[in-house]
Amino acid sequence: MLKGFQSAVNLRKWDLERRPTLLAVSGGVDSVVMAQLFAMAGFPFVMAHMNFGLRGRESEEATQFVADLAKKLGVDCVVEKGDVKGYCKRNGVSVQMAARDLRYNFFRRVMQEKGLTRMATAHHADDNLEHFFVYLYRGNMDVAWRGIWAEQGDVIRPLLVYRKESLILMAEEQGWPWREDRSNQGIDYLRNKVRHALMPSLDEFVDEFYAISQRVQALDSEGVVLAESVWQQECGQGWISEGYLGRCGGIRSNRNPFYRYLQQHLMALGFSKSQVDQALTSKQVGSHFTSDGYILWIGRMGWSVLSKEVVSPSAIAIEWGEGEWSWGDFRLVIERVTTAEMFVFATQIASNSDVAANTVGENNVQATHNPHGDSYYFADALTGKSVVIRSWVNGDSIVGFGGGSQKLSDVFVNQKIEPWAKDYVPVMTCSEGILCAVEVKRSNLYRVEDLDTHCWRLRWLHK
Incomplete structure (x- = not known):
C-alpha cells in the first residue's frame, strides 16, 4: 500500500x-x-x-x-x-x-x-x-x-x-x-x-x-x-490588487463554473465553504464575511475582498497652503492659481472630457473632473486655516452649493460608493465644517467669487 x-x-x-x-x-x-x-x-x-x-x-x-x-x-x-x-x-x-x-x-x-x-x-x-x-x-x-x-x-x-x-x-x-x-x-x-x-x-x-x-x-x-480565462480578461491578472480582489457580481449558483473558481481562491484566503455559499445568495448590500486575514464584502457592483492589513488611514492635520500630502491611496496637492487659470483649465476639461465641469452661477467653476486627475477650487481666504484630513464618521453632513445640508452617508449611497470603500475617502474639514469628500462632493464653504483674482486648487491623484 x-x-x-x-x-x-x-x-x-x-x-x-x-x-x-x-x-x-x-x-x-x-x-x-x-x-x-x-x-x-x-x-x-x-x-x-x-x-x-x-x-x-x-x-x-x-x-x-x-x-x-x-x-x-x-x-x-x-x-x-x-x-x-x-x-x-x-x-x-x-x-x-x-x-x-x-x-x-x-x-x-x-x-x-x-x-x-x-x-x-x-x-x-x-x-x-x-x-x-x-x-x-x-x-x-x-x-x-x-x-x-x-x-x-x-x-x-x-x-x-x-x-x-x-x-x-x-x-x-x-x-x-x-x-x-x-x-x-x-x-x-x-x-x-x-x-x-x-x-x-x-x-x-x-x-x-x-x-x-x-x-x-x-x-x-x-x-x-x-472561468479563470474570462476572469483574467475582465478583472486583470492578479486576484489581489491594491489590497482588494476583483468583483464578481451575478454569480448566484454553485453550478456556475465561476463559483468553483471563486471558491478555490476564497477558501485559500481562509473563508469557509458555507461563507462562500451564503455570500452567493446574499442580496444585502453592506453585509460581509470574515476570515482570519480578509473581509468579504457584498457591494452594489459585486463582491470585494479587503485584506485586514489594509486599514483606514489615520487623520492628519495641515495648515492650508501650497504642498503635497499622502493619505491612503490618494496623493493630494494644494497649489495657488489665478482665477483665470481656473477658468481656462475648467473650459479645457469641459470640452475634452465626457464629464463636464460642475458650474455654480454663470461663470464660477468650483469643481472639475477629468480622467487624468481631479480638482476642487477654494477661495483665497482659506489660506493658513487649520484643516484635518480624515475618514468619514457617522453623523457627518455636507452643505452643497444650493445651501441644503445632506448626510455624507447618503451622498455615498447616491454616488454608489461601495460600503467598504467609505472609510478610504479623504474627508477634509475645517472649523466651519466639511470642505469636501475628495472625489465625491465639494461643499459650498470658501467658494470662489467672481471678483477673486486668486484661488486655491486642490488636485488629487491615485497612487
Whole structure:
C-alpha cells in the first residue's frame, strides 16, 4: 500500500517530499493511516487536531491519543478546543456546519503560523459515494455527481482512491491503534443514515462511482479553466490588487463554473465553504464575511475582498497652503492659481472630457473632473486655516452649493460608493465644517467669487 500511495501522490505532482503539509488528524483509522503513510514515505508534515468537546471524556481521550501519536512520529501537533455551540448560536448554522467551519478556520490559521501552503484530509472512496447520496437527497445533482475532489484549492485528499476496508486492514496488519468516534455509529445525521442504512447494500459500486466522479470532475475542470480565462480578461491578472480582489457580481449558483473558481481562491484566503455559499445568495448590500486575514464584502457592483492589513488611514492635520500630502491611496496637492487659470483649465476639461465641469452661477467653476486627475477650487481666504484630513464618521453632513445640508452617508449611497470603500475617502474639514469628500462632493464653504483674482486648487491623484 505504501508504494501505491507514493505512486498516487506522485501522479498528482503534489511535491510532498519538499512541501510540508498540514495533516488533519481526528484519531480515527482514516487519519491515523494517512499520518503513518506520510511518515513511512518520509514526507514532512505537521498534525492538527480540534477538540469540540461534544463527547466529554471521549473527546479528551482522542485529543491525548493524537498528541501521543505525533510524539511517536516525531512531528509537531497543534491542538485547539472549538466552541461549537457558541458558533451555532452566533451564526445560525447546524452543529455539523459549525464544526466544519471551526475546523477549517483552525487548520488555515495553523498553516499561516507554520508557513504551510497545503493541508491534507483523510477522505476515502467510501466517503465519495456517501457524498453522492447526501447531495442527491439535498437536490444538488451537480455536486452529487462531481463527488469529492482529490485537490481543491489548498486542500488535498491523498486517500481518496482507497476503500475504507483497505485502510482498516492496513492498520490492523501494521498494529496501528486508532480511536473510534461513537457519534459516527448513530443515525442522528443524514450522512450517518446513508452510511449505515444504504451503503452496506451498495458496497460493490464504490470503485465504479469513483471512476464516474473522476470523469465528471475532468469536465468540470474544463469549465473552471474557462472561468479563470474570462476572469483574467475582465478583472486583470492578479486576484489581489491594491489590497482588494476583483468583483464578481451575478454569480448566484454553485453550478456556475465561476463559483468553483471563486471558491478555490476564497477558501485559500481562509473563508469557509458555507461563507462562500451564503455570500452567493446574499442580496444585502453592506453585509460581509470574515476570515482570519480578509473581509468579504457584498457591494452594489459585486463582491470585494479587503485584506485586514489594509486599514483606514489615520487623520492628519495641515495648515492650508501650497504642498503635497499622502493619505491612503490618494496623493493630494494644494497649489495657488489665478482665477483665470481656473477658468481656462475648467473650459479645457469641459470640452475634452465626457464629464463636464460642475458650474455654480454663470461663470464660477468650483469643481472639475477629468480622467487624468481631479480638482476642487477654494477661495483665497482659506489660506493658513487649520484643516484635518480624515475618514468619514457617522453623523457627518455636507452643505452643497444650493445651501441644503445632506448626510455624507447618503451622498455615498447616491454616488454608489461601495460600503467598504467609505472609510478610504479623504474627508477634509475645517472649523466651519466639511470642505469636501475628495472625489465625491465639494461643499459650498470658501467658494470662489467672481471678483477673486486668486484661488486655491486642490488636485488629487491615485497612487
